[in-house]
Amino acid sequence: MAHIQVPEGVPGIRSLVMYRPDTGKPLYELAGALLRGDSTLSEAERELIATYVSRLNSCLFCMSSHAAAARYLFKDEKGIVDVVLEDYESAPISAKLKSLLSIAGSVQQDARTVTPEIVAKARSLGATDREIHDTVLIAATFCMFNRYVDGLASFTPTDPKAYEEMGKRMVEKGYVLPTPQTGI
Amino acid sequence: MPHINLPEGLPGIRGLMAYSPGTAKALNALAEVLLREENSLSRSERELIATYVSSQNDCLYCQSVHGAVASFYLEDDGKLIDQVKKDYQQAPVSDKMKALLSIAGSVQKGGKEVTPEQIEDARNMGATDKEIHDTVLIAAAFCMFNRYVDGLATWAPSDPQLYRERSATLAQIGYAGSNPYK
Numbered sequence: 001m002a003h004i005q006v007p008e009g010v011p012g013i014r015s016l017v018m019y020r021p022d023t024g025k026p027l028y029e030l031a032g033a034l035l036r037g038d039s040t041l042s043e044a045e046r047e048l049i050a051t052y053v054s055r056l057n058s059c060l061f062c063m064s065s066h067a068a069a070a071r072y073l074f075k076d077e078k079g080i081v082d083v084v085l086e087d088y089e090s091a092p093i094s095a096k097l098k099s100l101l102s103i104a105g106s107v108q109q110d111a112r113t114v115t116p117e118i119v120a121k122a123r124s125l126g127a128t129d130r131e132i133h134d135t136v137l138i139a140a141t142f143c144m145f146n147r148y149v150d151g152l153a154s155f156t157p158t159d160p161k162a163y164e165e166m167g168k169r170m171v172e173k174g175y176v177l178p179t180p181q182t183g184i
Numbered sequence: 185m186p187h188i189n190l191p192e193g194l195p196g197i198r199g200l201m202a203y204s205p206g207t208a209k210a211l212n213a214l215a216e217v218l219l220r221e222e223n224s225l226s227r228s229e230r231e232l233i234a235t236y237v238s239s240q241n242d243c244l245y246c247q248s249v250h251g252a253v254a255s256f257y258l259e260d261d262g263k264l265i266d267q268v269k270k271d272y273q274q275a276p277v278s279d280k281m282k283a284l285l286s287i288a289g290s291v292q293k294g295g296k297e298v299t300p301e302q303i304e305d306a307r308n309m310g311a312t313d314k315e316i317h318d319t320v321l322i323a324a325a326f327c328m329f330n331r332y333v334d335g336l337a338t339w340a341p342s343d344p345q346l347y348r349e350r351s352a353t354l355a356q357i358g359y360a361g362s363n364p365y366k
Contacts, residue, residue, distance in 0.1 A: 005313055016317070020321075026210045026213035033210060037206065107335040111330065114334075151287075151295035151298045152298075152320050153298070
């Protein structure tokens, strides 16, 4: 049960932003800008970074929902998501994305462990300043979302089917603030 | 030196806000609601939570700015801020604040660290659901801001006076209205 009185039966962050829409609005705008805004990183790649960081933070709700969004975006290659969650080094993704995931992992652990060397490596594999910036901010943002969702013990569905639908909605509709009427 | 090419001379998050105005808008809007808008927790109490979490994350820039803003509101010379960072249990803050700082400290370690007992304790000291919600979100948000600022190795000035000057500006105009260049 959640630590505070949030709408019942509504999972994860949706229950929290329905409880407090004033903070929900900038949170959803941030997610929208980072994960759906114009970028040279694909939406699938950005969802993958979000999923990976959520897994490192052991946030089952964020990991499962963003993994579902990434699977939906990767279409026929959706198996990539599970390989990345297992061991991204062996996943069939670009060397550049692997170097960005390594930066994201350092941000999750302790931001000061992002060394000039791992940044230089990403750059040598073709990452731009903007891509490095966005990777750090996506990783940092999910260190917030994960703590918000778990810190208030929000409802985490266990049925994979529930996440599949969430992932589809997150891709087709984007990050749209739920209203009390259409919350679920 | 920052890991990416940022506008020169702007410390901490200001360089990042100038570099990425699109994300800065949402980040500043979040800080504005959490730290400044109408709330049963005072502005200084909320800045204190932000400062404490930034200190736990060892983020020099964020703990200096928000510590200075809290001091500005409290008309404190910085002594209280240092006490809270060092050992808030011994600091002259309310029992409710101590309970909320304990929740914030758990959030800093990881969301799952927050126990029903800590929540119960805060509630017994008079904390409302909204105050508990805001404490968790302020703590979580600073786990983001701190990582953003340090993960890109931004510049943190060492002169406390610079933070005092900035805090007066922030206390006056707030986060949503702030301009990274001014």
